[in-house]
Amino acid sequence: MFSDYKYTVTERFMRYVQIDTQSDPLSKSFPSTEKQKDLGRLLVAELQAIGITDAALDEHGYVYATLPSNTEKKVPVICFCSHMDTSADSSGKDVKPIIHSNYDGGDIVLPEGDTIIKSSVHTYLQERKGDDIITASGTTLLGADDKAGVAEIMDAVNFLINHPEIKHGAVRILFTPDEEVGRGVEKLDMQKLGAQFGYTMDGGERGSLENESFSADGAKIVIKGVSVHPGTAKDKLISAVKIAAEIIDALPKDSLSPETTEDRQGFIHPVRVNGIVEQAEIDFILRDFITSKLDEHAAFLRNIMETVMAKYPQASATLTVTEQYRNMREMLDLHPQVTAYAEEAIRRAGVEPLRMIIRGGTDGSRLSFMGLPCPNIFTGEMALHGKYEYVSVQDMQKAVQTIVHLAQVWEEHS
Template sequence: MRYVQIDTQSDPLSKSFPSTEKQKDLGKLLVQELQEMGIKDAVMDEHGYVFATIPGNTDKSVPVICFCSHMDTSSDCSGTNVKPIIHERYDGGDITLPEEGTVIRAAEHPYLQSKKGDDIITASGSTLLGADDKAGVAEIMDAAHFLLTHPEIKHGDIRILFTPDEEVGRGVEKLDMKRLGAQFGYTMDGGERGSLEEESFSADAARIVIQGVSVHPGTAKDKLVSAIKIASEVIDALPKDGLSPETTEDRQGFIHPVRMQGIVEHAEIDFILRDFITAKLEEHAAFLRNIMNMVMARYPQASATLTITQQYRNMKEVLDLHPQVTANAEEAIRRAGVEPLRLIIRGGTDGSRLSFMGLPCPNIFTGEMALHSKYEYVSIQDMYKAVQTIVHLAQVWEERS
């Protein structure tokens, strides 16, 4: 409730790191609270990463594990002046929020219906809540406090990591892995209770830059070539019945235009390319290039370039080499009284990139649902189970070492 009221929205158009300085406002508070718990090495670096260590209390040689959540919230919906509300003992029906006539309709949120009797946190109707991923932040903080005040629970060294800019795909771009000093990790950034995700999209970004010909419209006949219109034709040439987020599911990939801007002389289109099979990203890029070339063939006076930038890769490629990481998480979820639910992520987390940076890192549930919207909600009881899972996971690693 306290964390979501701090505006930490990241900015996908910013060139700085972190993309917004206000993310550090939460980081400073977390460092203060960690230090008040007794964690002396809690610190935030110049990039906005928060590091802390829960010292081990066992004689065994236990791998250092890390629990990670991101502090920023999505730019898809306002994160300013968030007013969290607790709806105690949810009755299973629609939840009417006090602002903008926003109603979270039970029929449109099947998981919410299964939370009858739980205490549900929402925003007030005009902003997102920020449970993505401040639910994860709160759960890690609560688990840290529990472990520090219950020394009878044996565990190895545990590293805590809070990151900025996950929502803009740059969450671990400046992370010092040596400073982190962990061998295995877990992002707390999943959805429904029991979910455990070890498979994510592989992702590339694509940008088409179009150079048109600008001429005064009064004398433009047979001379002017509008980059804006060419960009529109490229978008219109994309498939209508497939290869898009709105027409795919499960492990199907897509090409998705996310931003277009321009003037007559110059236009740019940004795309995201996604697939669970990394090799298919090249196919998607080739498909997009063919569309661009087909459209540009009609405009010999104009030109266009396509640039592909790698974003992240399917973390399963790494996690398959370290099966104990996921197996230990499944055991911890069971000990929390929940049946593990293996899911795939039609997206990515910091764990996707961390896995390829040397920290195998699946994703564990937090309870956050209806992300990036005014309809976002989280069950307090789901959050309790996530905290229990973290505590049990620390124990499992100690026991199995």
């Protein structure tokens, strides 16, 4: 099927990563940065150029498009989704992508920033010996998370349009902003999307299929201290900043943190501290695969806060917990065919499926609870959110094949 196909995924990816789409976790607007729409406009133009007539960018930064059905069968409408934004953890401006052809399996020395991607650290590289590896130049992230997914969906659509002999139902295409700041589907119009089942293309190594994610809450502690001029502060001043530091220091050192947990273990993680003597705030993320344990983590954090605050009766503190997303498996278990069809498609692409869990979340986590059961499929993106990020061209091509096969599988089983 693909033996004579000239993939466009690499060329598309190389274009997309050079557009700065970094989102901003501190922004109150939606999307959090207007520059994300720059990529959205390009994608709309490219979709229209390959024959998708309804491709459009809305005011919130979502790209919606439809690949029409070409079968007489009644096939559920499926959606392929990737996010356009890149992480705020590392610069996404002036990305210079580099292709390292026929990778030799050793360390990759990047030309800028004294950056070396060590194969002994990034061990998946050793499995990709002989592949063509794309990196940034050494001073920025690459943006494979998730522009690899975007490029793969685009190339798969291009393939299906040019191969009408492959039968499929209607396929909805969705590109979202602000996934990296946890708001990717906040303004999504589900009625407008009009899909019954979906797949995010936002996974890592070849063959990976993730149908289980963290459940997630956010927590904020607001501490009110007592501000007094430091020259006359004896026995009067109570620093909210120092109380914040004490609360953080009281967290476990050998458990319940990202750096001390793995697999299905959850954690309490302070991600941001801001304050002055009079008031300080600590933002936390609470994560666990068992949703009920989030309440236990919140209670544990509250106990720490109250124990510390008991030493400062003239100060006060409040803890607020906000739901973020839930483990997608709770919904996907109700629709086992969604994951089963993805496994079948991956196998048809000549790859062994790897059932994996996400120690994090994707747009699919929230989409699954919004009525669109939505597991996550590999893209090849690796070493995310930093200057060591890389992706294999051959992994991206296998992801393109998987999307095509998956559209075909749904049609065959209908």
